[in-house]
Amino acid sequence: MSSALKRSKQLSEPTVARLPIYQRITDEWIRRGNIRIDSDTLGQLAGVQSATVRRDLSGLGPLGTRGSGYECILLKSRIDEVLGLDKRYDIIVVGMGNLGRALVNSRNFLTGNARLVGVYDSDPAIVGTEVAGLVVRSIEEPLLPATVGVICTPAEFAQDVADRLVANNTHAMLNFAPKVVTVPIGTAVRYVDFSIELQILEYHLTNGTGPLGGGVLHTLGITAPGATANA
Amino acid sequence: MSSALKRSKQLSEPTVARLPIYQRITDEWIRRGNIRIDSDTLGQLAGVQSATVRRDLSGLGPLGTRGSGYECILLKSRIDEVLGLDKRYDIIVVGMGNLGRALVNSRNFLTGNARLVGVYDSDPAIVGTEVAGLVVRSIEEPLLPATVGVICTPAEFAQDVADRLVANNTHAMLNFAPKVVTVPIGTAVRYVDFSIELQILEYHLTNGTGPLGGGVLHTLGITAPGATANA
DNA sequence: GGATGTGAAGTAGTTCACAGCC
């Protein structure tokens, strides 16, 4: 068991998904010159209720100050610590098509200590070219050691890539291929599937859930607030 | 209230998110020459329990046959109907940076009846160029009518774009910018945030949830099955 | 006074287990 867990209890998945949002907001709040932030403000900006914020943060150990809220710097560093962002992560991306290339070149992809160490493709026309400062390797080559693998291949290769990642001792993966993959227990997989997102939106457009609460959807555990209704 | 809802009760958000997966699997199952599929098989392939499959599908009205499972063609068309995929959807994408371009060129993005009608950017060097068969319009121009808007701008412009989409009568949006946006009730927003996904994975790597159940994560309501453990 | 942290209550989602139907 890691040191971060010693001070924090087991966090629920929705809570874990909200922590990066709180962190991003706190960051921005600091940049605007604030010292503290309270659960109400944080909730407003994150689109969740203040009680949810407090419940989430209470899982990180003693943190807030009754009467004045959370000290921004402390909050930020505690979230960093719990998420494990104070460590280094090596990432490899398999599949350098449109999406793979866009990802590795994207400003939003790599957070603090994540480092892109290798990119792979099967297409001989792409292998050997340079992407994001790295030479694209052939998928035939052995994979470099990495803690996180990103699957950007077509669906039909996703399972193969997942198997190879597992064999490579890479036990966390982000799968952009529209395919559910099977992995052994102990391996974490997150799915990002654009067409599913669109289809969910289309469901709500078709079955408009009525005047009240129709637009309040959840992704990553976030409730997009109905501004005009809340305010 | 739409016709699709007449035969189906209100579906929960996790259920809605799983329907596209069932559909994709059923499609593939048909392509392999099968006529029927049962909840057990469907669950296996989707990474959820068979009871969950049955509960999900029971919300679509009478569908299965006791003793022999679900008739593939019927299942597929019923899901299409409930999700509203039998209608046309016009989509506009704002922000033609790396990600926006990759998206509109991606094979996995546009489902059946979704049609890309307009793409926008603020950069004069990009406006006027052609992407995915469309000429990139200036963000200064009025937006084309559309049912779904996709936000691929940097975080600082996300709220502006969301506001303009709402003013444009576009009440469903997919937000790739790392920013929670505020919209009126009746507008649906889904978030796709790569760096949050990575941070969630990093949390699990750091706080390895132990030998048992460590790798079973949820996204879109999917449980990635532990193959070696289940089989 | 003011905001956190948390039992208790409420709500939502999943899983069990089996009656019902083919």
Added chain:
DNA sequence: GGCTGTGAACTACTTCACATCC
């Protein structure tokens, strides 16, 4: 016999409401 559909039980998550502490 086999598999769906669903009450009932269970588990997970959120929200309320307030005692607690600064």
